[in-house]
Amino acid sequence: MLAGRLNVSTGKFAVEEVDEPHAGPGQVRIAVRAAGVCLSDVHLIQGMLKPLYLKGDSVTLGHETAGVIDEVGEGVTGLTVGERVLLQAGEITGGAVLTRGVDYDGGWAQYAVSSAATVVPIPDTLSFEQACFIPDAVSTPWAAITATAGVQAARAVGVWGVGGLGAHAVQLLRMIGAAPIIAVDPLPGARERALQFGADLALDPADGEFASLVGEATGGTGLAYAFDFAGVAPVRVQAARSLARWGKLILVGLTNQPLTIPDGTRFSYLEQQVRGHYGSGPESVLELLSLVALNRLEFSRSVSGILPLAQAAEAVRQLDEKEGNPIRLILVP
Structure with a gap:
C-alpha cells in the first residue's frame, strides 16, 4: 500500500510502497478515507518536533484519520466491518501519552491499524473529510x-x-x-x-x-x-x-x-x-460529535483543499507556506 513515511533520523519524507498492516488482537484496521494535514506534521518533517516513544527511525505520519473498518482483530467487540469511524489522535499506554503518526504509524496511508479503544463511530451525516480532523x-x-x-x-x-x-x-x-x-x-x-x-x-x-x-x-x-x-x-x-x-x-x-x-x-x-495545554482526552471528541449531531457545529468551511495521498509532500508545502491561507488540507488515498 501507499504510505507517507518520515525517517526522523534523516528528515526524509516520501510517499512510498510499504506492506499492508493487519489487525492484531484488540485492534481494528480501517480503510482510510480522509486524513488531515496539521502544522505538527510539518514541524515533524522539519525536525522541530521529535517523537518521544517511536520504536525505530521511521513512522507513517497522520494523527487525524477517518475511514471504514475492514478488519476486526481477535477479542474486539462492539465494532464491525463496514462501520464509519474516526480514530482518536493518540492513547495512553503504560502511563505514556502516545500520539498517532508520531510515536506509532498514523493515517497517511491506504490502511491504518488502531487499538479498538481509540475507534469512534461517526454518523452517516458527517463526511470523512470533516470527521478526520475533529481529533486535534x-x-x-x-x-x-x-x-x-x-x-x-x-x-x-x-x-x-x-x-x-x-x-x-x-x-x-x-x-x-x-x-x-x-x-x-x-x-x-x-x-x-x-x-x-x-x-x-x-x-x-x-x-x-x-x-x-x-x-x-x-x-x-x-x-x-x-x-x-x-x-x-x-x-x-x-x-x-x-x-x-x-x-x-x-x-x-x-x-x-x-x-x-x-x-x-x-x-x-x-x-x-x-x-x-497539550491535545485532548477521548471525552472531548465524544462531546464534539454530540454537538455535531445536535447541529450546534459543522466544519464544511474548515476543509480548505483535498489532495490525493500521493501529493502529501505538496500538501505539506502548501500548509508550511500558508498558500491559500488553509485551515485544513485533507489527504485521500
Whole structure:
C-alpha cells in the first residue's frame, strides 16, 4: 500500500510502497478515507518536533484519520466491518501519552491499524473529510477552552494565531458565549476569517494601537483568557500583557523557546496564571460529535483543499507556506 513515511533520523519524507498492516488482537484496521494535514506534521518533517516513544527511525505520519473498518482483530467487540469511524489522535499506554503518526504509524496511508479503544463511530451525516480532523484540530482547542481554561460566558477572550486550531477556537468560543472574542494574527486573510467564524474584533499584533484597542474592547479590564495557538515567543509576551486581573494565559502552540513574563511583579500582583495545554482526552471528541449531531457545529468551511495521498509532500508545502491561507488540507488515498 501507499504510505507517507518520515525517517526522523534523516528528515526524509516520501510517499512510498510499504506492506499492508493487519489487525492484531484488540485492534481494528480501517480503510482510510480522509486524513488531515496539521502544522505538527510539518514541524515533524522539519525536525522541530521529535517523537518521544517511536520504536525505530521511521513512522507513517497522520494523527487525524477517518475511514471504514475492514478488519476486526481477535477479542474486539462492539465494532464491525463496514462501520464509519474516526480514530482518536493518540492513547495512553503504560502511563505514556502516545500520539498517532508520531510515536506509532498514523493515517497517511491506504490502511491504518488502531487499538479498538481509540475507534469512534461517526454518523452517516458527517463526511470523512470533516470527521478526520475533529481529533486535534477541533478537540485540542475545545479541551483548552473547556478543561484547561474553564472559559465562562460573557468573559473577554483573546486568540493569537487563527490557523487550523485558532479558527476552530474562535468558532467554539462563540458557541459557548465568550465575549468579546478578540482574534490576533499578522495575516489579513486570517483576520478576515476570524471575523467570519465569530470574532468580535480582529487585530494585527504589530498595530501600534494594539494595547489601547484591546482596552477599549474590554472596557479597560483586559482579557480574562488569552490563548496562544501560534507557539511564538513574542505572542506570549503580548498575550500576557493583555490579561486582566486573575487572567489566564493558555499555551497551546508548541515551541522550544523560553517563556518570558514581561513584568513579573505585575503578573503576581494581579494574580494571573500561565497554563500549558497539550491535545485532548477521548471525552472531548465524544462531546464534539454530540454537538455535531445536535447541529450546534459543522466544519464544511474548515476543509480548505483535498489532495490525493500521493501529493502529501505538496500538501505539506502548501500548509508550511500558508498558500491559500488553509485551515485544513485533507489527504485521500
